[in-house]
Amino acid sequence: MNKESVNKAPSSKTPAILFTLAALVIVSAIASITFGPANIGVNDLMSCLFSSCQNQVANVVIWQVRIPRVLVALVAGMGLAIAGAILQNTTRNPLADPYLFGIVSGAGLGATIANISLVDNLTIALPLAAFLGALFSVVIVVFIAKVLQHMEQLLLAGVAVSFMLGSITQFILYFGEPFATNRVIFWLMGSLARVEISNFYVISGVLIIAIATVIALHRQIDALLLGDESAASLGVDVDKLRLLMLAICAALTATIVAYCGGIGFVGLMIPHIVRQLIGVTTLKLIIGSALIGAIFLIWVDVVARSSLPEAEIPIGIITSALGSLFFLFIMYRSRQSNL
Amino acid sequence: MSTLLTVSALSWKIQHKSILQNINFNVRKGEVIGIIGPNGAGKTSLLRCLTNQGKLLTHVSTSGSIQLKGRDLTLYSAKEVAQHFALVMQKNDAIFALSVEDVMKMGLLPHKSLFSINNDHDKAQITLALSKVGLSHELHSAFNKLSGGEQQRVLIARALVQSSQILILDEPTNHLDVYYQHQVLQLVNQLNITVIMTVHDLNLASLYCQRLLLLNKGELICDGTPEEVLTSSQLSAVFGLPCQQGIDEITGASRVSFYLKEQLQQAEIQTDE
Numbered sequence: 216m217n218k219e220s221v222n223k224a225p226s227s228k229t230p231a232i233l234f235t236l237a238a239l240v241i242v243s244a245i246a247s248i249t250f251g252p253a254n255i256g257v258n259d260l261m262s263c264l265f266s267s268c269q270n271q272v273a274n275v276v277i278w279q280v281r282i283p284r285v286l287v288a289l290v291a292g293m294g295l296a297i298a299g300a301i302l303q304n305t306t307r308n309p310l311a312d313p314y315l316f317g318i319v320s321g322a323g324l325g326a327t328i329a330n331i332s333l334v335d336n337l338t339i340a341l342p343l344a345a346f347l348g349a350l351f352s353v354v355i356v357v358f359i360a361k362v363l364q365h366m367e368q369l370l371l372a373g374v375a376v377s378f379m380l381g382s383i384t385q386f387i388l389y390f391g392e393p394f395a396t397n398r399v400i401f402w403l404m405g406s407l408a409r410v411e412i413s414n415f416y417v418i419s420g421v422l423i424i425a426i427a428t429v430i431a432l433h434r435q436i437d438a439l440l441l442g443d444e445s446a447a448s449l450g451v452d453v454d455k456l457r458l459l460m461l462a463i464c465a466a467l468t469a470t471i472v473a474y475c476g477g478i479g480f481v482g483l484m485i486p487h488i489v490r491q492l493i494g495v496t497t498l499k500l501i502i503g504s505a506l507i508g509a510i511f512l513i514w515v516d517v518v519a520r521s522s523l524p525e526a527e528i529p530i531g532i533i534t535s536a537l538g539s540l541f542f543l544f545i546m547y548r549s550r551q552s553n554l
Numbered sequence: 555m556s557t558l559l560t561v562s563a564l565s566w567k568i569q570h571k572s573i574l575q576n577i578n579f580n581v582r583k584g585e586v587i588g589i590i591g592p593n594g595a596g597k598t599s600l601l602r603c604l605t606n607q608g609k610l611l612t613h614v615s616t617s618g619s620i621q622l623k624g625r626d627l628t629l630y631s632a633k634e635v636a637q638h639f640a641l642v643m644q645k646n647d648a649i650f651a652l653s654v655e656d657v658m659k660m661g662l663l664p665h666k667s668l669f670s671i672n673n674d675h676d677k678a679q680i681t682l683a684l685s686k687v688g689l690s691h692e693l694h695s696a697f698n699k700l701s702g703g704e705q706q707r708v709l710i711a712r713a714l715v716q717s718s719q720i721l722i723l724d725e726p727t728n729h730l731d732v733y734y735q736h737q738v739l740q741l742v743n744q745l746n747i748t749v750i751m752t753v754h755d756l757n758l759a760s761l762y763c764q765r766l767l768l769l770n771k772g773e774l775i776c777d778g779t780p781e782e783v784l785t786s787s788q789l790s791a792v793f794g795l796p797c798q799q800g801i802d803e804i805t806g807a808s809r810v811s812f813y814l815k816e817q818l819q820q821a822e823i824q825t826d827e
Contacts, residue, residue, distance in 0.1 A: 307649045431668040438660050442647035448605055449663045449716070450636030495650035496659075 229493050236506035243513045244289055248281045250517040252524075255281070283412040288516040289509045290418045291407070291471045292481060294425070296508025298464040299482025300489070300500045301429060304436050305460040306370060309490075312483040313468035316373035316461070319479070320380035321352025322472040323403050327384045330395040341402065342473035349469030352376050357458060369461065405476035405531030407516050414474040421470045425463045426501065432456065433497040440495065477531045480538025481508055487545065558583050558720065558748055559604070564618035566596075566603055566772075573599045575772045577618070581720070586742070586749040588763030590756055590783070592793055595769040597752040598644075601722050604750065605639045636664035640713030642706065644725045652697045654708050658684065661715030683714040687741060703734030710741060723751035727758060760784055760808045768792060784808045 245264075249255045259273040268274035295313070302311040313319070325348020329340045359372040388396045429436070435456055438446035443453045471478070489503035512530075515537070519530045559581035566574040574596045581587060589597045604620060604627075620627040622638060630638070640661075658680045659672065684690045687707040692700065697708060706726055713721050723742065727735040735755070739762040742749055753759040759766055760780040768776040768783050770792045776783045789797040795812040802809040813821075 304650075307647060309649065434660075434663045434666055437656070438663055440648060440650055440652055441657065441660065442643065442645075444643055445641070445646065445660070447632070448636060448639070448641035448643075448722075449660060450631075450633040451663070452632060490650060494656075495652055496656050 229499060232493055233502055233506065236503065236510070240289070240506055240509045240513075243510050244285050247285050247288075247513045247517045248277060250521045251276075251281060252520065253280075283415060284407050284410055284516065284520075285513060286412070286415040287410040287418065287475065288407055288512045290415060290422055291475050291478065292485075292508040292510070292512025293505040294418060294422050294467045294471050294508075295478060295481035295512070296485035296489075296504035297422070297425060297429070297501055298467045299484075300486040300497075300504040301425075301436070301460050301464050302482070303486050304495075304497050304500060305439055305457050307439060307442075308370060309487065310483065311370060312480075313464050314479055314482070315370055315377065316356055316465070317352035317376035317380055318349045318465055318468045319403075319472055319477050320377040320384070321348040321350070322346070322469060323399070323477070324348045324380045324384045324387075325351070326402055327387050327391070327399045330399050331387060331391050345402075345473040346469045348380075349472060350465060352380055353461065353465035353469075357461065369457070401529065402476045403531070404529030405478040405534070406527065406529050407475055407519070408527055410474055418470050418474065421467055425467050426505070428459070428463055429497065429501050432459075433501070436460065436497040475530070478512070479531055479535045480541075481512065481534055484538045484541050485511060487541075556583050557581070558623060560619075560621040560624075561604075562619050562621070564600075564603060564620060565616070566599055567615045573772050574603065577774050579767060579774065579777050581748060581750065583719075583748055584746065585765055586763050587751070587765045587767060588759040589750065589752045589767045589769060590754075590759050591769035591775075594771075595792075596772040597769055598724055599772075600769065601641075601724055601750070601752060604720075605635065605641050605722055633664055636716065636718070638718055639720050639722055640716040640718035642709045642713055642721070642723045642726060644728050646705070646709070648698055654684070654689070654692050654695050654697050654700070655680070657697050657708055658693075658712055658715055661712040664716060664718075679715050679717075680711075683711040684708075686714060686745070687711045701734070702729045703731075703738060706730065706734070706738050707741065710738070710745075714745070718747075720748045720750065721745070723749065725752050725754060727753065727755060756784060756789070756810050757802075757807075760810070761802075761805055780808045784810050786810075 245260070249257060249260055253272070253276045255273050255276060259268075259270050260277065262268055263270070263274050263277045268277075298313045299311070302313060302316070303309055322345040325344035325346070326341055328348070329344030356369060356372045356376050359376070360369045363372070384399075388399060435446070435451045438449045438451050439453065439456070446453050446456075468482075485504050485508045486500060488507055489500055492507075493499045493503040512534075515533050516530055519528045519533055522528055557580050561577055561579050561581075564574055564577040565572070577600065589600060591597055603616065622630065627635065659676075661683075662672065662676055662679075681690060681693075684693060687710055689704060689707055689711065692704065692708070697705065700708065710721070710723075710726075721742070726738050726742065730738065735758060739758060742751070743762055751763075753763070763780065765778065766776075766780055766783040767774060768788065775792060776788055784799055786797045786799045789799070789810060789812075793812060796815060796818050797810055797812050800809050800811075801807070
């Protein structure tokens with residue numbers, strides 16, 4: 216694997232960059248409320264947010280539709296980017312991503328089974344089944360890595376489990392009822408159209424636990440950046456730390472995927488940007504990824520809900536398209552710098 | 555000098571294959587000890603045992619004991635072991651663009667609690683350690699962009715920040731040119747702390763180590779001063795090549811040269827003629 220080239224800001228600029236990003240998160244969150252099918256002007260927004268709302272339609276749209284959606288986009292973007300950042304640093308692999316650990320395939324299988332067998336109460340059953348499916352896939356991945364006695368093979372085990380669960384899902388869908396199949400396929404494409412404020416609370420809870428744990432253990436995760444042997448010589452229990460971080464990423468991604476469906480590439484793309492902009496050590500990477508991930512998903516969701524006049528574009532389609540273009544750009548740029 | 559470390563009847567097996575057999579030696583405070591021997595002799599494995607790194611491997615069984623300050627090493631927590639031993643590895647697996655400062659901060663880990671942040675004392679410690687290895691000006695440089703010798707010096711500086719009593723180096727001169735080999739080993743000698751290192755170059759080991767442990771096939775063959783260990787008969791038996799021992803005219807240290815049998819025969823024929 217090629218070592219990354221050095222191109223990061225001096226550490227003295229880091230606080231200013233983080234402060235700017237934090238301000239952009241707030242501005243993005245507020246400004247994005249005005250975008251969407253229903254026309255909400257800046258005046259309506261300001262009066263509904265900070266004083267008594269004159270326009271009752273705007274009041275309902277802002278407080279019951281847009282704000283929950285923007286808040287879920289904010290925490291989902293933070294969570295997915297943080298999960299990618301944690302995995303990349305703990306596995307020392309810049310291509311590590313929660314999706315590569317089979318988490319989304321597991322969630323997809325859970326959602327498929329729920330759709331086929333528990334059609335009556337899908338509001339609760341679908342996210343719950345997706346969450347359990349995601350955790351199930353992680354348990355299998357860790358079990359395989361343990362049996363093989365090589366935690367470095369987590370990623371390969373993840374890819375294998377991902378394909379296995381994906382094939383089971385496709386098998387079920389192939390023989391399933393067409394309406395249920397459609398529902399699952401749309402869910403897998405990702406959308407924030409049906410999120411509620413309660414989803415924000417749940418994702419935020421998991422996010423806070425994840426961030427607190429990573430902040431507590433950031434020195435230990437940093438120690439892994441120079442190799443397992445180096446980390447162990449500094450007193451780090453390498454396998455335990457890696458398992459704990461994987462569990463945190465699984466819980467974080469599973470919760471987000473359960474409510475928002477499949478949103479790919481965020482965990483892969485955002486940490487790359489942060490490493491170039493701020494630095495590679497865990498604390499900087501996590502904070503930077505959280506802020507840029509939030510800004511990214513807020514605006515991607517704006518594009519998803521306001522690009523087409525009568526319909527929404529599934530958010531996962533946009534993130535995947537942007538992600539693939541981003542990686543082509545990265546490949547082109549690294550080729551240019553090697554010439 | 556007081557005894558820091560006592561290794562008694564240490565044996566180590568990986569998947570039923572014997573790696574170390576009945577190793578016994580003491581390490582006294584301030585000694586610079588070189589572990590020498592052919593490839594596969596068990597040099598790096600011995601270092602792994604000393605720093606409790608065996609945990610990273612699977613199917614390992616250990617017998618015998620390692621006592622650190624009179625207490626069994628297994629009774630120390632991983633953090634306590636890190637407070638006593640600092641390890642400088644042969645190679646690093648850095649993928650991301652770490653700065654020298656990032657690497658140096660890692661050395662603080664064994665002395666930090668979970669949510670603690672770096673204070674002025676930590677920064678001063680990092681600056682002091684880097685100045686000791688002559689790399690103060692590289693604090694913000696990219697670690698990967700430094701030369702092999704400079705990377706070794708940064709890792710030694712990190713070990714100083716770790717404030718451990720014993721510095722363990724695994725082949726510190728590997729991949730370094732002659733200039734950096736001497737520079738790194740001279741630096742290690744000037745630190746005035748206890749050092750245990752594996753060294754491939756016997757002449758460098760003789761020059762910079764006060765004591766040598768000669769290993770072969772997992773057994774400790776000889777433990778003594780370079781003059782006691784680097785004898786022609788002993789080295790010939792261990793390395794399987796004819797060897798001649800002498801004294802270096804400039805340094806006064808023991809010096810060894812190995813030859814192929816054919817080369818010695820050729821030299822004898824030429825002398826006779």
